[in-house]
Amino acid sequence: MSNETTNPVVKWILIAIVGIIFLGAVVFVLTVIHPDDYQTTKQLRARGYIVAYERRDDTIWQRGVTIFGDGQSITPDDSRLFCQLPYLRNLSFVRGDMSGLNLDEIGNCPELFSVDFTYVTRFPAGEIGKLAATSVKCAFLQNVDLKDSDLEVFAKLTTLEVLHLENNAGITDAGFEYLEKITSLRCLDLTGTSVTEDGVEEFRKKRPDVTVYF
Secondary structure, three states: OOHHHHHHHHHHHHHHHHHHHHHHHHHHHHHHOOHHHHHHHHHHHHOOOEEEEEEOOOOOOEEEEEEEEEOOOOOHHHHHHHOOOOOOOEEEEEOOEOOOOOOOOHHHOOOOOEEEEEOOEOOOHHHHHHHHHOOOOEEEEEOOOOEHHHHHHHHHOOOOOEEEOOOOOEOOHHHHHHHOOOOOOOEEEOOOOOOOHHHHHHHHHHOOOOEEEO
16 A cells, blocks of 8 residues: 555544543543533533533633523422532522422532522522522512511521512511511612501611612
């Protein structure tokens, strides 16, 4: 076989080998440098969740920062996976059964900024208190059937600044007893609840630093 025939074949074999090595290096970095993000994201996507990424720490690597679910029935195992993304900043769920939500390990996500539970069912309000292990600043709990007594745990959230409680008819003026104890609160939306104008005015006297919508 002449050199004219051999050299191109050898060249393409070498190119293929280099390509395989490069792909292997990429997989190696993804699975060894950031095992939590890579493996956890793979499992969450298989369960129907959407995971968004963001580049962090001035590196080329992107980390999972947002989890979104629409219609899923959350299980304790799902909850465990949520808490395995150390750079998680946003948890957002629309519709679906929340009875399996368990945030025991949410302290693994110290940068958590926002949680959103909208039109979900069987929401375990007691889990909210566990967010105290994070730096959460915004909470959206719209139409999740909250009652006045459910608001007591919010006082544990010392970094919470924005709280949306729209369309929770079970919230009345009695709930202000707990809401006024959220010392970091700056914005409160009670549209569609059962609070009264008198109740809101009384709350504003005690907490003039909070903007209230109702």
